[in-house]
Amino acid sequence: MKKLIIFTDLDGTLLDAHTYSFKGAISAIKLLRERDIPLIISSSKTRPEIELYRRKLKNTHPFISENGGGIFIPKGYFKLRVKGKLKIKEEGGYLIIILGTPYPDLRKTIKRLQSEGFKIKGFGDMTIGEVASLTGLKPLEARLAKERDFDEPFVFIGDTNKLMALKTRVKAMGLNITQGEFFHLMGNTNKGRAVDILKDLYMRQFGEVMTIGVGDSLNDVEMLRRVDYPVIVKRHDGGYDKRIRVRNLIKADGIGPEGWGRAIMEMADRLTKWKL
Ligand SMILES: [Mg+2]
The missing domain is CATH 3.30.980.20 (Putative mannosyl-3-phosphoglycerate phosphatase; domain 2)
Known part of the structure; x- marks a missing residue:
């Protein structure tokens, strides 16, 4: 069975664009934890902002900060060594892969x-x-x-x-x-490049993987292009961002976390069902 991995944007996607609440997504987040499905936050937010939400979400997985500028991997998370021609530093309990411009x-x-x-x-x-x-x-x-x-x-x-x-x-x-x-x-970074690097690390750890990506805006396009199941949620005006053009795009029924919760609940359940 392929390992399911989920990449998600925060603002306007997992978090409501106005209140920053993830209330509508709570049951789905619980399901992911129960089924041991990694949820990778991939946001324009900074490291300390994402850390705050990781604590609220009880999330212990790697994350991508500042639109793909940095990848933060908790030390010991991957069994294999992270290698390649990447700029890596160790700091604060993480391996940090630096992709962005200072x-x-x-x-x-x-x-x-x-x-x-x-x-x-x-x-x-x-x-x-x-x-x-x-x-x-x-x-x-x-x-x-x-x-x-x-x-x-x-x-x-x-x-x-x-x-x-x-x-x-x-x-x-x-x-x-x-x-x-x-x-x-x-700089010359985007969420997509960071997703590729993490996907590669997960593949080395688990063999084959299948990926879901969830977003709402232009800065999510490169992430959505690199996953097997690209999902967008509705924005506050009730519509989808029309500038997002990605093949096989799945349109979640709901604004921000509501749409997130519905889509992930249904897909994570369907894609991992036979495991039960
Ligand atoms: Mg967003």
């Missing part, structure tokens, strides 16, 4: 873009209070959201043409922009 470099780019006239404001330009009111996070969580390593979320003022110009300029500087709840400036 945050200070991203901040320099933000400053440069501002001086070139682009109306952008990054989390690094905001106080904790400003991040809290922008995101709806509590001040403690907003503080954690500012502890960034590989990705700078920002707000942008301007029309479509100005946005195109910004994207072209960023590309010319060797960096990338993606979109979740906010715009994000980052």
Whole structure:
């Protein structure tokens, strides 16, 4: 039997985009724990923010931070050594695979873009209070959201043409922009590359694997393209993000965690049933 692995986005997917609650997904999360199905958080959030939710979710699996900037693997999680041409460091009980561009470099780019006239404001330009009111996070969580390593979320003022110009300029500087709840400036990383690396590690540990990925926004596309069962949930307006074009896309019936809970409950049950 192939080992089932699930990759999930947080904001707007497992967590409600406004309240950050995962209430609608609780039964499904319990099912995953009972059946020993790894749930890998893959978010634009920072390491300390994800750690907070891992504790709330009683999750002990590896996770992907800041849109694929870093992979955090609890020490001893995989029996085999993590190897390859990857930048790896050991810190705080993790093996950390570093894929992203260092945050200070991203901040320099933000400053440069501002001086070139682009109306952008990054989390690094905001106080904790400003991040809290922008995101709806509590001040403690907003503080954690500012502890960034590989990705700078920002707000942008301007029309479509100005946005195109910004994207072209960023590309010319060797960096990338993606979109979740906010715009994000980052290096040449995305959730997909991190998913590939983890998939490979799981395959070495378990043999064959089958994968589900769940998301809601553009920054999930590369993750969704690399899984066997790509799932999107509805956004708060009741529709799906139309910009997500992925083969065999499964549309979960429900907004954020409600859709997550329904889809995962049904799929995890069906895909692991004969094991019981
Ligand atoms: Mg999202």
